[in-house]
Amino acid sequence: MLKPKKVSMALLLGNKKLLDQAVETLHDLNCVHIVDFTEETDFLSIGRPTEVASDASNKLIKLRSLSNFLGIKQKYSDNPLNEKSLLNEFDAKMDELDSAVSKLLERRNVLENEIKNIEIHIHDLQPLSLFPLNIEMYSGYKSVSVRAGYIQGDHVDIETEIKNVTTKCDISFCAYNKTNVITLFSPVELTNAISEILERYNFSEIHIPELTGDPEKLLAGFNNRKEDIQSELESLENAISELQTRYSEFILASDEILSIITQKAEVPLRFATSENTFIIDCWIPDDQFDNVAQVIKDRFNTSIFITKLDIEKEEIKTENIPVEYDNPELVKPLETIMDLYSRPMYKEIDPSTIIFITFPLFYGIMLGDIGYALVLLTLGMIGKAKIRSEGLKPLATLLIYCSISTLIFGILFAEIFGFHLFGPHTVVLELFGEHSALGEMFSNFHALPILERLGREDIPILLIATALIGVLHLNMGFLLGFRNEVVSHGVKVAVLEKISWIVLQLGIALAVLSAFEYIPVVGKTVGAVVALLGVVMLIAGEGGAAILELPSILSNTLSYTRLAAVGLSSVGIAFAVNEIVTGMLFPKGGLFILLGIIVLLVGHTINTVLGVVAPGLHALRLQYVEFFTKFYHGGGRKFDPFGYTRKYTEEK
Amino acid sequence: MAFLIRRGSKKYPYITARVRAMKSKLIPKEVYPKLMNMDIPEITRLIGESEYKQDVDELAQRYSGLDLLEHALNQNLARTYRKLLRVSQDEPNFLITEYLRHWDIWNIKTILRGKYYGAPAQEILDAVVAAGQLGYRELTSIANMESIDDIKTALTHSPYYAAIAEYEGGELSVIENELDRIYYSRLLASIGKSKGEKLSLKYIRTEIDLKNLKTLFRTKKAGLEKDEILNLVIPGGMELKSGDLKRLSSLSWPDFLKGLEDYSYWSDISEVVREDMASLMDVEAVLDKYAMGYATRISHYYPLSILPIYDYMLRKNNEINNIRTIVRGKKVKLPDEIIRKHLVM
């Protein structure tokens, strides 16, 4: 429970001729973690993929390209396809799909190009349509140069300037889109002189399209065509999404099968091979080793040799041993939290079970409200039922754990949506009236709250209590750290590095207790001596720099007061919303009641969201930053068995 | 208070952390021996399962086989560099932009070289990497031009026009050197005096040294005269100042090799430098490796600077070169040992 699953190291050795069958067997077993062979020598080299790899890869490239084009998304399939029949019809279906897609693609390209051209034409024609001339009138002269374009500045100025150069010209202006459009017919020999003037007014030329006819009619024609194309493009998109629905299953299933084929075909790249033999270096869960050995023996008799190696003797580095969690079903959702940080190393304590308790505990202390707890519980239940993604499911379960803890603390704090549950002025009284049976029962109930967060008397107690929780949590960390150090570096180091902190705390505790006169005055001196002993041990263990670490014991402990502080901020928001509504809005009556209800809903929705996020992050942080740093290293490698978990297909 | 807020405004934390994460996704060196045992489709598929997915998926509609892989590599490189530009701001963005201009140089060289050998436009475009200021469209239109004059006109406004203004076709090595010189002098001139910019000089001036060393080796071996050599080297290096370059270029081949012993690069190249070496391939490989190692080393000293980004850019380019070496080697059926020798890891 507190340790990863035990694995043993194994070596498989056999004749190369049996390689394919061996691969099949291992793939079916789906419990062997293969270690990649990397150090090539004169005798041993990395194996080569089997022939099918190349062909399957080609198919996969094509398939994935089509899948990308159609925008196929991973989804959950309820009726897996049969592998054999799928492979039989694969080529035919692929051709069908490929030609359908390339037809669509081709047509789309054509249309997109045309629409681009049309847009250019429309862009040019729009200003020209303001003038009465047909398009062909703008070109084809020998002695007349025609210019059309956008221009900035006062058109009278421009006109006079040009008229100064020549009067043998025809100038027209039109206002268009906040600028002026000019058309200008002038003698060819004056082109340069006129250009100069135009330049000064930031002239930018309109390209005259090679068309004939009335620009307005042309424009209308182009706009019609553009609409046609757009609707055709839309129908193409529809055709694409139709293909997507029709072929989605086929693509996902084929991808899966081909992936399995290439996975098997390329696995020799992870083996060591000599001329005639192959060697597979692997890890097998201890409890499955006998089964694996038996299967190999049954299928290959003695022609493939399997043996267990001694981890200690082989001097394997712990970071190279793959780690598989070994936790009860209830604790499994917490593994997500572990992976978010880092998987434990093989010889480390796996703290999943501990955070199974402490994470919801901290969460509950912070949120601690019956109302929010019930909302979150419902959300968690819905999530658990609806979510199918393996990655998110644990989070829904975690939410349920946290909401249960929140419910318990909500009862202890006697809070519901930031209202008092018991005593005078509570929701119950507001709803049922002071003299109803229920109202009297709730207002006269005094056993709860154990701690009252809505008043101010209990706050210091809450702060001290959370700091004490911190002391307990931290020391649990030190003890776990002690155990980890004993395993990795021996008892002496473990005592000096971890127990020293506990000694230091004892010393401080003695001194503080005697300072407040809970114990005789001698305690002060004894405490100081004990604390000093702790410091000396620490320096002996971790060196002089450890002195810099000393204040962390204080800051870490104080850090746990966030359990109270974050909770208070959540209560504060709820309280504020309630006060606004019950104190200010409801008494005014009428429409304000409606407004009050809206404020209530919005306020508490926001607070619920904050209530998931803030306590979640802070509970996480207390685990990761305060707790884990005392004992946890992480960095373990995931146990990744050679095999495939099929989603879209089945073998038979 | 203001100084506290402003200090981070150079926007390095985001981009350097992101680049580090990108660096961790580069192909690890244990994978190269596996790639060598794979066929081209397998390699394409494998890289298409990671960082190259978008490129392979898109291009597989149009290309297949080796073409697909080569295009995917090029497109990915350009895309990666453009992504760096997109996700960076302020000073890092400026420095990346300036540094990436060497792809403009590369592309101009590629096009001119392609034209010189009469390669079709499509083949030239296969080799360009649109990571600089010249976009792929511009490059396409330039590559499609027939005459050198048209190309020159198209590049009139580029800062590199000076290098090609006189070019009338024919031998390219002078132009290529001139392009490099313009690139580096502009780069050195554009980089200002802020602390972050000075750090970038640290790497760039070393890169100039390494480039000059390559030039010196090549020209010395070919027996060029001092003046000719001095025309080819790039001023502004870190250790090889103009005095050093003058001295080294006037020495005879054996004395030149001895002269190099005074510089810090010697410890890295001494192993492969022989007076009677037949090819300079080993030396150049070592110098390339040195550039990468140097960038990595100094990026550890200045984690919040442009240096980790340079380091990544070099390594990404190297990854692509390595894959290309493997697949091209495979295509012409080179023995594994030779391919392995060409890989820089």
Add this chain to the structure above:
Amino acid sequence: MVDISIADATVEQILANQKGLIAIGAGLAVGLSGIASGIAEKDIGAAAVGAMAEREELFGKGLILTVIPETIVIFGLVVAILLLFL
């Protein structure tokens, strides 16, 4: 402005005055420590988001690193609560 000199002030006024000062102190404790942790978190947060943009699995580490300085504001809050309630 109401002119209050200490000599003329009643006991109630002085107490109210002290209460106000305590509230200002508490406000400063939360506000300043909030600014401080904000400044400290700014670059870490930017870096964490940068790393996460490339590798989503760094979410956990990024989160932890980002929230480390926020201990400062928690201390501020605790100080404020102590000021107000003790």
